Amino acid sequence: MKHYEDNFAHSHLPCETLRPDIILDHPDFRFEGSLNCVCKLLDDHISNGHGDAVAIRTFDTLWTYRDLYEKSNQIAHVLTDDLGFVSGNRVLIRSANNPMFVAIWFAVLKAGGIVVATMPLLREKELTVMIDSAEISHAFCDYRLEEELAVVKSDFLKQVITFDGTETKWSKLETLMHNKPRTFQNYHTMADSLALIGFTSGTTGKPKMTSHFHRDILLICEAFPKYSLQPTPDDIFTGSPPLGFTFGLGGLVLFPFYFGASTFLIEKPTPELLLRAISEYKITICFTAPTAWRIITTLVGDYDISSLRKCVSAGETLPLKVWEDWYEATGLKIIDGIGSTEILHIFISSNEDNMRKGATGLPIRGYEARIVDMDGNEVPANEPGRLAVRGITGCKYLNSPEKQQEYVQNKWNITGDIFRRDEDGYFWFVARGDDMIISSGYNIAAIEVENVLLGHDDIAECAVVGLPNEERGMLVCAYIVLKNQEHASESKASEIQEWFKKTAAPYKYPRQIHFVNALPKTETGKIQRFKLKS
Structure with missing residues (x-):
């Protein structure tokens, strides 16, 4: 395969012996050689005469395939012309679901970058871990969500470009896009060039970086x-x-x-x-x-x-x-x-x-x-x-x-x-075979919630479990040992919950808090979470 100029991601792929079998035994699954997935997903619609077809609607706007194509090309030019970007750089997108998010996503791949898409609810601590783990050099951020990203301190992040997901004002990206060409020569990635990195929280508490090729996107x-x-x-x-x-x-x-x-x-x-x-x-x-x-x-x-x-x-x-x-x-x-x-x-x-x-x-x-x-x-x-x-x-x-x-x-x-x-x-x-809590469709690692809670000055120990709930599937439930157990009260629980929402993504906060004198443990000191679920 053709290497990116920045080969960090490819150099950290697992060796072939550690990868699962990949079975591509049907003609529909044959994506080989030179391949940039954006061609099939976007560019081909223009060359096939479907540029005027609707691509994206919202309650306030409508983009055709040509609109999306041209804006993506202009953003790709911004990356390559103005931001010191080289192929293989990891680029973070911080935005809610809107047309500009999609245009940026395609633009990064057009330019030969690797997309790291994030959710709006993530906070500075979580964003920092992601940026440092993937050595992310560039970020595009909806100006409405800039506050948490602005306080991230990382040696890797070189450029933060704001944009307006509402399309009602010009932020930095819109200014840079102005007068950029509406066509762009896509970087010649290969079928097994990395296209995206997705972070997933595991039971260790540190998010893992999953990676996927251009061919995976189409597969x-x-x-x-x-x-x-x-x-x-x-x-x-x-x-x-x-x-x-x-x-x-x-x-x-x-x-x-x-x-x-x-x-x-x-x-x-x-x-x-x-x-x-x-x-x-x-x-x-x-x-x-x-x-x-x-x-x-x-x-x-x-x-x-x-x-x-x-x-x-x-x-x-x-x-x-x-x-x-x-x-x-x-x-x-x-x-x-x-x-x-x-x-x-x-x-x-x-x-x-x-x-x-x-x-x-x-x-x-x-x-x-x-x-x-x-x-x-x-x-x-x-x-x-x-x-x-x-x-x-x-x-x-x-x-x-x-x-x-x-x-x-x-x-x-x-x-x-x-x-x-x-x-x-x-x-x-x-x-679930581990301590992952799935609540309202969100994957929440119990140990990740525990690590946040342990940052509170009043908490000595804690254990987090998921309990069945008809409305949400599971509820995040925290059992907490306070340093001063006389402070245990409903108001203290509410205070901890509000503190948590400001420290980490709000969807992860413990919706139930129980103050206990001690946590059940094995003789070796390991917390027996299964006893808290009964």
Whole structure:
């Protein structure tokens, strides 16, 4: 492959022996040689005469494919002409879901960069870890979110360029874009050139860097959408997941653009706004989490959703009652699915022909899965075990060989989930195999929450667990030993919660706090979290 000028990311890929098997045995999965995924996702629509087709809508604006193409090209020129950028640099994007986010995402890849997309809720501490871990040199930040990034201190970050996601004023990026050429010669990346780095929180508390090639971006567009959605250029996608999640990136950008469809982006996608968009703009495909589907079901009677044909749920397991209530209210079947940042998107799901209520589904095209014991041996039908997956994409942690060997065993991806497989091959979720808490679609590492709490002056010890909750799937619950136990009170709990929201991403804060005199521990001093879950 052709090396980038900045080869940091490629030099920290796991060696081939530590990577999972990649199986590309179908003609649809043959992406080889010179390849920049932006050509298929964006540029080809211009050369094929579809530049005037709608690409992105919001409640306030509309961009055609040509608008997106030209703005992306101008931003690529800003990177290469004005910002000291070289190919292979990692570029952070900090923004809510809006058209400028998408334009920047494409521009970075056009210029030969590697995208690191983040969520708006992340705070200075989390951003610093990401910037230092990936040695990020450039950042594009919506001016409304500049405060947390402005206080980041890193030797690696050289340029922070603000932009206006509302498109109502000129920030630094808009000024630099002015009069830039509207065409750009894309950097000649290869199929196995890195395109993006996605950070995922693990049980160690330090986020891991998952990496994906240009070909991986296109491969997932040949998998889940063709298996479950059957998209056409007439489809309009929308949903709630942030574009900083690979679930959101796939569902709201990659899949619609791969098939020449359009996307409707909502910066703060409440259930009410999702329903309004579906009703007013005739949305046909919606991606959101089970929590949102539950709320939407209670409101749907007030909206016209006759245009909606596909409903997708991921991020946490879909409760059977949510599926049944939605079907009873609308006649539509929610498509459940499981994916991971390591594998990039959904790998087990269903379609309307093979759906089985309550089951996550079957391995989709491009993937195979099995249930294994701790030694990697396949277990009998209906016996719970570890979920193992392999196929067209797989885990490639950067600079983390130990974690790579935990996730990839015997050339299979071990996701950390406990499933069972029935006699007909359907996969049924049982539990998480680690201390990851999945709440309202967000992955929250218990130990990461603990590390934040331990930074509070009044906290001596703490343990964090996820407890079942009908509304959110799981609740973040903290058991706290105070240095002065006489201070334990509801007001102290509220004070700690408010402090946490200012210190770390608010969605991670403990919604339940219990003050205890001591934490249950083993003789060697390890906290027995399972005792806190009972």
